[in-house]
Amino acid sequence: MTNLHSFTGAPPPSSTKGKGRRPPRAVFPIAVPLIGVAVVLFIMALVFLKRRLRKSYVAMALETIADIFTAKSLQYSLTEIQIATNNFSVDNKIGEGGFGRVYKGVLGNGQEVAVKRLSRSSVQGAEEFKNEIVVVAKLQHRNLVRLLGFCLEGEEKILIYEFVPNKSLDYFLFDPENKRSLNWSRRYNIIGGIAKGLLYLHEDSRLRIVHRDLKASNILLDGNMSPKIADFGMAKICGVDQYEGNTNRIAGTVGYMAPEYMRRGQFSIKSDVFSFGVVILEIVTGKKNSSFHMMDRKVLYYFNKVWKHWRRGEPLALLDSSIGDSFAKNEVIQCVQLGLLCVEEYVSKRPTVASVVNMLNSSSVTLPTPHRPAVFRSHGSESIVEELEVEQSNTERISIPSSVNEASITEPYPR
Numbered sequence: 487m488t489n490l491h492s493f494t495g496a497p498p499p500s501s502t503k504g505k506g507r508r509p510p511r512a513v514f515p516i517a518v519p520l521i522g523v524a525v526v527l528f529i530m531a532l533v534f535l536k537r538r539l540r541k542s543y544v545a546m547a548l549e550t551i552a553d554i555f556t557a558k559s560l561q562y563s564l565t566e567i568q569i570a571t572n573n574f575s576v577d578n579k580i581g582e583g584g585f586g587r588v589y590k591g592v593l594g595n596g597q598e599v600a601v602k603r604l605s606r607s608s609v610q611g612a613e614e615f616k617n618e619i620v621v622v623a624k625l626q627h628r629n630l631v632r633l634l635g636f637c638l639e640g641e642e643k644i645l646i647y648e649f650v651p652n653k654s655l656d657y658f659l660f661d662p663e664n665k666r667s668l669n670w671s672r673r674y675n676i677i678g679g680i681a682k683g684l685l686y687l688h689e690d691s692r693l694r695i696v697h698r699d700l701k702a703s704n705i706l707l708d709g710n711m712s713p714k715i716a717d718f719g720m721a722k723i724c725g726v727d728q729y730e731g732n733t734n735r736i737a738g739t740v741g742y743m744a745p746e747y748m749r750r751g752q753f754s755i756k757s758d759v760f761s762f763g764v765v766i767l768e769i770v771t772g773k774k775n776s777s778f779h780m781m782d783r784k785v786l787y788y789f790n791k792v793w794k795h796w797r798r799g800e801p802l803a804l805l806d807s808s809i810g811d812s813f814a815k816n817e818v819i820q821c822v823q824l825g826l827l828c829v830e831e832y833v834s835k836r837p838t839v840a841s842v843v844n845m846l847n848s849s850s851v852t853l854p855t856p857h858r859p860a861v862f863r864s865h866g867s868e869s870i871v872e873e874l875e876v877e878q879s880n881t882e883r884i885s886i887p888s889s890v891n892e893a894s895i896t897e898p899y900p901r
């Protein structure tokens with residue numbers, strides 16, 4: 487019989503009968519290296535498997551375990567939240583949106599937070615709610631409002647966000663007094679910040695996230711008046727049937743929704759670009775896009791007026807008069823052009839956010855000529871987009887100053 491000793495050439499152990507038990511001296515020196523080799527081979531096999539299967543079961547299992555720990559670390563008890571918000575006192579209430587009330591709170595460690603108590607009508611299951619929070623809480627960018635945790639107890643579903651002190655963009659933009667605090671350089675900086683936050687959601691985070699409800703009231707301003715996009719993932723968190731690129735339940739805001747989303751429930755990163763275009767034009771003009779008017783049963787949103795001015799070569803006439811005359815002409819023209827490009831009716835004509843960021847950062851990029859934006863036709867109480875077969879050809883060339891077609895202007899408007 488081949489045993490370890492004969493295999494290794496070591497003499498078989500002598501009988502221990504009648505003698506004291508002696509340790510088999512030859513076994514340890516040979517067994518130790520063999521175990522070592524086995525361990526190394528096992529590790530090599532794991533590495534090999536992981537490489538072959540890219541996302542191996544081992545990696546997935548590790549990720550799941552990590553997510554369980556993350557979920558635990560993000561979870562707060564209802565008592566902690568009640569203490570933080572003074573038991574959801576009216577004095578702590580800072581707002582109310584479509585998903586529920588928002589309260590200001592202070593956590594046990596002194597951190598100021600915004601606590602969003604979701605309304606009970608949320609149909610989402612607890613596990614799904616938790617899973618999505620783990621995903622959203624991993625997103626970190628200076629232009630996104632950070633989700634810090636959640637509370638899930640009984641009927642309660644609560645989200646805990648970092649507190650952003652300076653209210654939302656709409657609070658400033660559409661109020662005759664408040665808008666004076668937004669000079670042009672602040673507005674330009676806000677446009678750039680939103681673009682960076684959106685780029686992160688669309689391309690730089692581990693996932694591709696379509697916001698679906700980008701609007702002035704979802705842009706919060708920090709102590710330096712820098713923008714932070716809020717409410718990303720909310721539509722996902724609050725509705726199980728809204729996850730796909732196509733949905734029957736349209737969650738969005740009139741005036742900001744892309745035509746294909748409004749008409750067919752089709753959402754994509756380009757529908758976010760559309761909403762971003764509306765926000766850009768609102769920042770420049772200080773006017774709500776949703777303040778539409780009817781003409782021949784057509785709903786004309788404010789951006790149609792912007793378009794008319796652009797065609798006439800008067801983009802500067804659109805600038806919010808509260809800005810005064812201290813602004814960089816080339817930046818204003820660039821933003822009007824970018825806004826109009828983003829609200830193009832055809833998805834393929836809209837730029838990606840990456841190119842918007844590129845256009846904002848580089849004065850030498852030549853911007854394409856925008857076409858007429860979508861027009862909505864009134865159908866009873868509904869508004870749908872009019873099919874535009876015109877306006878897309880070269881015959882539609884518009885007469886605008888050469889500086890408008892080129893974003894390469896660096897000379898600021900004389901102050």
Ligand SMILES: Nc1ncnc2c1ncn2[C@@H]1O[C@H](COP(=O)(O)OP(=O)(O)OP(=O)(O)O)[C@@H](O)[C@H]1O
Binds near residue numbers: 649
């Ligand atoms: N992280 C936060 N920090 C400070 N204030 C916040 C924060 N989140 C929300 N708020 C305040 O609470 C208000 C309500 O916010 P919420 O996101 O619930 O609603 P909304 O964006 O106004 O509407 P909707 O839910 O329909 O999109 C906001 O206008 C803002 O003033």
